Amino acid sequence: MEKNPAILSVEASIIDLPTIRPHKLSMATMMKQTMVIIKITSTDGIIGWGESTTIGGMTYGPESPESMKLTVDQYISPLLIGKDATNINVLMHEINRNVKGNTFTKAGIETALLDSQGKRLGVSVAELFGGSINSKLPVLWTLASGNTEKDIEEAKHLIKINRHDTFKLKIGSNEPKKDVVHVVAIKKALGENIRITVDINQAWNEYTAKIWIKVLQDNGIDLIEQPIIKTNFDGLARLTEYFHVPIMADEAVATTEDAMKLCKIRGGSVFAIKIMKTGGLYNAAKIAGMAEASDIGLYGGTMLEGTIGSVASAHIFSTFTNLSWGTELFGPMLLTDDIVTNPMVFKDCKLELPKGPGLGIEVDEDKLNHYKRK
Incomplete structure (x- = not known):
């Protein structure tokens, strides 16, 4: 043998x-x-x-x-x-x-x-997990210059060339009112057909979150990501129940144990899954299963990986049945150079899963x- x-x-x-x-x-x-x-x-x-x-x-x-x-x-x-x-x-x-x-x-x-x-x-990595449900995944873009007019200009250009129709804004480093004014101005400039999500990166306490999420919700913001410290699971559950705008757990839902606790108390109506947080693709798939059983939507997150990490994420995300909030696997587009010979293809607001065995890329x-x- x-x-x-x-x-x-x-x-x-x-x-x-x-x-x-x-x-x-x-x-x-x-x-x-x-x-x-x-x-x-x-x-x-x-x-x-x-x-x-x-x-x-x-x-x-x-x-x-x-x-x-x-x-x-x-x-x-x-x-x-x-x-x-x-x-x-x-x-x-x-x-x-x-x-x-x-x-x-x-x-x-x-x-x-x-x-x-x-x-x-x-076979592809996705096939090792049973195969892709979608070989093209929606991908958003983060507007992170910190300058309102610059962000609006950048977003309008990307909409015009049909590269993105959903945008994320990273806030939390400024005083809340300043951040919220920045976000609302961008939402108004881009219009109601363009989805805007806000990532607060744990910067607010629960009291501050209740005040300012209300303003964001009233101004048509579509998704609120990790507004409070990741360890305040009960606070996430309270905010999820309090608002109709979806609250997304990100840093809070790292391990399978985190996911189990959050599913039980509904700490978030959306989970951001990142293979770096979960410790790999197998654990990402386990968390996706728990979320599906709990009627919690999924979002394919990123640690701004390059092509190898982004493609690995795309393979496992492509197998999820409830990836209702798309992905943010734009990391390779932030780079001026790459270490692969066949870069990822981003087209019509989506990324295309590479074809070929394994990850489908050549280093x-x-x-x-x-x-x-x-």
């Missing part, structure tokens, strides 16, 4: 890719995107690629690019070398048993394992080495 291929090497590289403009969030302003690219090579010659990406160093969460590389090199790689490359469940179980937390790192590793197995079997290793942190 032929022996299954074994894992030969697990490499983690930190790369810094330039962005088209500064990207302003409530907790940081990004001037570039830093990602950890995972390369897993097996004895059958197959190479799988994954990506672990966070925002703003450690301002978003406890993992940084440097800590992710260290975790792969020192803790995860020794667990994988020499093991059966085809049994992803066993490999991830072993990692979860020996490495606590570190969901961003685990997402990149799991993606590389899935990419390898898809290539090995000649340009010369470009990877060019942008690799020395």
Whole structure:
């Protein structure tokens, strides 16, 4: 009987890719995107690629690019070398048993394992999960210059060329009244047919949220994302019940355990799923199942990953039955260069799932080495 291929090497590289403009969030302003690219090579010659990406160093969460590389090199790689490359469940179980937390790192590793197995079997990652329901996913754009007129001008241009018809605004770094005036002005300028979502990035307390969500709701804003601190689950449930504008849990719904608690108390009428938060595609699928059973809508979130992470997310999101709020997988469009030879296709307000085995993308290793942190 032929022996299954074994894992030969697990490499983690930190790369810094330039962005088209500064990207302003409530907790940081990004001037570039830093990602950890995972390369897993097996004895059958197959190479799988994954990506672990966070925002703003450690301002978003406890993992940084440097800590992710260290975790792969020192803790995860020794667990994988020499093991059966085809049994992803066993490999991830072993990692979860020996490495606590570190969901961003685990997402990149799991993606590389899935990419390898898809290539090995000649099927896409989506097919490993039963197949895509939609091969084209709606994708919004974040207006993050912080300047009202500039944001309106940018949005109108993107609407005119039919690249986006839904926009997200990141607020929370200013005094609430100033932020809300900014949002309302943009909504009025773009009109009622253009969907506007607001991400407060946990910046408000529950009292402030009650005052200002009312104003946003009255002015036709379509979705309110994570207005309060992620640990206030009951507060999210109270806001969900209090307003008719949908409240979305983002940072609050990271793990499967978070999702279970929020489903029980209806802490949010929409969940933002991000494979970095969940620790990979398998857990993302589990949370999607819980949300569906609880009549909670889904939104395909991003950590502004590059092409590898965005494509991995797109594969699993394409299998969801209740992706009623589309996706925000625009990360690659923020970059001035890429490390893949076949970039994602964004057309008519949607992204197209790449065809081909595994993730369906090819990495340009010369470009990877060019942008690799020395």
